[in-house]
Amino acid sequence: MHVTQADFSARFPVATPSRGEQFIRQTSFDRPTLVLDIDAVETQYHALKAGLGRADIHFAVKANPAREIIERLVSLGSHFDAASRGEIELCLSLGAHPEHISFGNTVKRASDIAFAHHAGLTLFAADAEEELEKIAENAPGAQVYIRLIVEASGADWPLTRKFGTTRGKALHLLAMARDLGLDPVGFSFHVGSQTRKPEMWSSTLDQVAAIWTDARDAGFALSLINIGGGFPAFYGEEIAHPTTYAAAVMAQVEARFPGARVMAEPGRGLVAEAGMIAAEVLLVSRKSDDDLCRWVYLDIGKFSGLAETMEEAIRYQFTTDRDHEDTGPCILAGPSCDSADVLYEIRPVALPLGLKSGDRILIRNCGAYTSSYSSVGFNGFPPLDVVAI
Numbered sequence: 001m002h003v004t005q006a007d008f009s010a011r012f013p014v015a016t017p018s019r020g021e022q023f024i025r026q027t028s029f030d031r032p033t034l035v036l037d038i039d040a041v042e043t044q045y046h047a048l049k050a051g052l053g054r055a056d057i058h059f060a061v062k063a064n065p066a067r068e069i070i071e072r073l074v075s076l077g078s079h080f081d082a083a084s085r086g087e088i089e090l091c092l093s094l095g096a097h098p099e100h101i102s103f104g105n106t107v108k109r110a111s112d113i114a115f116a117h118h119a120g121l122t123l124f125a126a127d128a129e130e131e132l133e134k135i136a137e138n139a140p141g142a143q144v145y146i147r148l149i150v151e152a153s154g155a156d157w158p159l160t161r162k163f164g165t166t167r168g169k170a171l172h173l174l175a176m177a178r179d180l181g182l183d184p185v186g187f188s189f190h191v192g193s194q195t196r197k198p199e200m201w202s203s204t205l206d207q208v209a210a211i212w213t214d215a216r217d218a219g220f221a222l223s224l225i226n227i228g229g230g231f232p233a234f235y236g237e238e239i240a241h242p243t244t245y246a247a248a249v250m251a252q253v254e255a256r257f258p259g260a261r262v263m264a265e266p267g268r269g270l271v272a273e274a275g276m277i278a279a280e281v282l283l284v285s286r287k288s289d290d291d292l293c294r295w296v297y298l299d300i301g302k303f304s305g306l307a308e309t310m311e312e313a314i315r316y317q318f319t320t321d322r323d324h325e326d327t328g329p330c331i332l333a334g335p336s337c338d339s340a341d342v343l344y345e346i347r348p349v350a351l352p353l354g355l356k357s358g359d360r361i362l363i364r365n366c367g368a369y370t371s372s373y374s375s376v377g378f379n380g381f382p383p384l385d386v387v388a389i
């Protein structure tokens with residue numbers, strides 16, 4: 001469970017955010033702060049790109065909308081996947097070309113579609129009749145792809161139920177798009193976030209390929225397959241190098257969709273390892289003298305950036321200045337007065353026996369879905385601060 005610095009460096013000689021760690025060690029913070037190493041984002045972009053080959057990378061902006069990240073990715077030629085007017089405006093204001101921004105949310109406000117259309121966006125997602133009607137009305141003639149629902153792949157953070165349509169409706173939606181004057185170009189899906197192994201993609205890709213074949217047989221000249229996100233970050237369990245992983249996914253895609261235009265939308269896999277949170281221990285206690293576990297309360301919790309600890313799905317790694325000491329099991333909790341604000345209890349975390357209030361604690365590889373999930377200040381605790389280096 002606990003991975004030492006040495007183990008970590010050995011696995012990730014390139015992407016280790018050591019600049020971030022050095023910066024944190026030289027700086028004092030008055031609140032939990034996410035330190036983003038923008039060069040590490042660039043390194044990871046190149047690593048993923050090397051494996052994805054001819055696929056276009058559309059960074060899923062929701063994973064981390066820091067201006068410095070978007071700016072750097074624009075300079076590298078990345079494309080973007082946006083979910084709202086706000087994300088589109090952010091990308092445009094930092095120089096992204098409108099035709100390089102997809103509007104990938106299947107639940108869009110009609111006025112946001114009109115805004116996107118007037119701003120020059122040409123590619124929209126849909127998974128329902130009403131959404132196609134909204135797009136046809138507010139972005140006439142636009143390209144659309146139909147989001148498909150896929151079975152759970154075993155991802156650590158599954159995205160299976162809320163979005164997508166079934167095989168039974170997919171062709172109906174393509175036909176409806178065409179009848180509404182839209183240009184139905186293909187399909188999208190999301191294999192589930194933090195899909196640790198490339199082999200876990202195969203059954204999902206089979207499901208999508210079957211529907212692709214149905215559509216081609218029905219006369220739809222599909223050209224685009226959007227493979228979504230799912231690219232993993234290192235949270236302590238072994239994962240492949242990003243280039244190896246991406247190449248293994250692309251090989252499976254090429255085998256099923258030869259010649260199609262491919263879009264990939266990494267969020268977590270692009271930015272998670274570039275971020276490290278500097279946090280502080282506020283209290284260490286035992287509920288009774290014979291308690292086996294200590295309770296460790298941090299100055300950051302579920303509402304201030306660590307929402308992905310929900311159901312203990314994502315297991316962050318912690319580093320303290322006492323990592324040479326023996327460890328014991330701890331229940332980890334946030335600072336707010338909400339009893340849901342417990343981070344890890346089912347599987348306690350091993351932390352040094354000498355850990356005490358006032359100690360700094362670093363949370364590794366948390367550049368994705370932390371600042372963007374932080375509340376504005378629930379219970380008066382400041383939201384996660386962000387510093388780009």
Ligand SMILES: *Cc1c(COP(=O)(O)O)cnc(C)c1O
Pocket residue numbers: 060062063081104105190192193194228229230231265266267268269368
């Ligand atoms: C969130 C999201 C992504 C990014 O997923 P990751 O698993 O973080 O890579 C990609 N595409 C869509 C449509 C999303 O909603």
